[in-house]
Amino acid sequence: MRTVLILFTLLLVSCIKNEPDVVLINRSDIDYDSALIFVSEANQTVFRNVKIDSRHAGSIRFDTTVIGDGCYQxxxxxxxxxxHQKCFGYYTNGASLNRSFEIEIQKDSVLIEMN
Structure with missing residues (x-):
């Protein structure tokens, strides 16, 4: 029983990824200067020159001083x-509960798929 509990704990911990991948797609009819994704303003993921129909990939960087729960900005x-401004996803105790996000900027909204 103890072995099963240890294996379950290790499996659960391995599911947490500290820096989730992110893909940003611009499906609107506007070119954007930049898109910022962050947990804290001190450590941002920045995509510049987000042109119409462009696709950008990266990862959401965590500030090691972030403790507690919250959403990505x-x-x-x-x-x-x-x-556009949106709060999405969830992290707890400075660790992400999601492995990746696909963010699609549309003309009048932002769609976010979480994996």
Whole structure:
């Protein structure tokens, strides 16, 4: 029984990924200056020149000082003006509960698929 409990704990811990992958797709009719994805403003994932029909890939970086629970922040800018802002996903105790995200910017909304 003890072995089963240890294996279950290891399996559960291995499911947590600290820096989830992210794919950003611009399906709108606007070119954006930048898209920021972050847990804290001190450690951002930045995609620049997000053109129409472009696809960008990276990972969401964690600030090691983040303790507690929260959501990821997405901010999309055009000519320095904030156009889209969204809170998505979930992390707990500084660790992500998701392995990856696919973010699709549409004309009037932002769709996010979590894996």
């Amino acid at each position: 997405l901010e999309v800018y055009n000519k320095g003006e904030l156009k």
